[in-house]
Ligand SMILES: Nc1ncnc2c1ncn2[C@@H]1O[C@H](COP(=O)(O)OP(=O)(O)O)[C@@H](O)[C@H]1O
């Protein structure tokens with residue numbers, strides 16, 4: 001019951017967020033801020049986890065595929081598939097849900113408890129749209145870049161591991177990366193990414209926007225934001241995979 | 247003039263305001279006083295529409311705000327300024343940008359006219375040097391003054407202040423109260439002030455409305471405030487040991 005009430009107010013918040021925006025005078029400025037907050041500031045963590053993810057995938061694959069009947073290029077191939085289909089879009093989004101989700105909900109939550117949201121409303125400004133819309137746009141724009149970068153650096157990480165520990169030869173690894181490649185997989189991954197980005201921003205914004213109380217409540221809401229965004233990502237992942245890939 | 251007619255407000259099943267009838271007059275400081283938790287903030291938020299009333303009407307100079315469409319309310323809100331309890335300044339913007347904000351959003355003037363208006367408002371609250379600072383970088387009293395400057399930027403007809411001097415030292419509190427009174431008289435604003443500060447009440451209480459647990463318990467002015475004969479009001483006024491001792 002409680003879930004349906006929350007889901008209903010989430011939808012209502014979405015409606016006013018995507019409804020008629022207040023004058024666009026601040027939009028550009030806000031978008032630039034959000035792009036740097038959501039996009040640029042996440043670049044470091046995305047690079048780091050991707051390199052390590054790629055490396056571990058290669059080490060694992062090398063360990064598991066010791067059968068002489070299986071050609072070594074399979075390792076490169078498998079790493080590419082795992083990165084593009086799951087690791088980059090899903091795992092990186094989960095990490096970003098932690099980083100971006102908590103920051104969005106605590107920022108909006110503190111605007112709520114310090115009555116900054118009331119101050120906007122009292123001026124007759126659609127506060128939901130004013131605050132949340134630029135974040136959605138920034139996330140929908142940044143995530144595909146971040147995830148694409150993650151795919152590339154993941155493969156670089158894998159390549160480095162392959163060469164450093166002599167798991168596969170460079171030629172075999174690169175051959176594997178190229179073999180049986182369907183560009184549609186990238187599109188599939190980016191569609192997932194965009195949906196995840198939307199879920200992270202809106203769910204976190206929802207938890208911040210409806211905070212009641214003080215600083216303690218803001219902290220709790222940002223934990224909830226991360227938990228619920230992650231659950232939403234995992235659920236959506238199953239549904240999208242079932243819908244698109246099969 | 248703002249009229250609150252039979253206002254009731256409940257949350258879930260808790261009745262916070264019960265049948266409140268008050269007339270807030272133009273060019274006056276109209277006070278809502280009462281203990282913490284008595285419903286002052288809820289009442290002010292009902293008046294400005296941040297909360298929907300459960301029943302009753304709020305009338306702004308013969309315009310029924312409660313029955314208005316969202317669009318009409320939006321227009322009327324441009325005549326309203328509000329000073330929130332914590333100041334509610336936008337913390338990512340400088341003092342100047344905070345005051346410019348409503349102007350940029352709603353004023354039809356040129357850039358230069360907006361700038362002049364913002365300068366005037368900051369000057370009016372004595373903060374013409376602080377424009378480039380961020381809200382974090384100024385004192386609580388200054389934040390309240392910026393908040394007042396932002397609230398009067400669009401020349402409001404109605405000004406709402408939620409405990410404008412709470413959290414300030416007594417001297418700064420008095421300054422803020424005086425400033426609100428000056429602005430009210432100067433521009434003929436209908437001003438509504440929430441307070442539990444006895445000093446404000448004795449100084450500025452032209453129209454005092456005492457709320458007790460969500461009901462309007464007593465109405466009057468500073469002349470008959472101290473010897474109202476109302477027990478609940480007296481308990482509220484003489485709640486501290488110091489005041490009990492000086493009680494006539
Ligand atoms: N959004 C809300 N939901 C439920 N109860 C509320 C809400 N806001 C205020 N209340 C309750 O209304 C009562 C009056 O609060 P308030 O108007 O803030 O008091 P004060 O006179 O100190 O400003 C309190 O008991 C408070 O718990």
Ligand SMILES: [Mg+2]
Pocket residue numbers: 286287288331408409
């Ligand atoms: Mg209050």
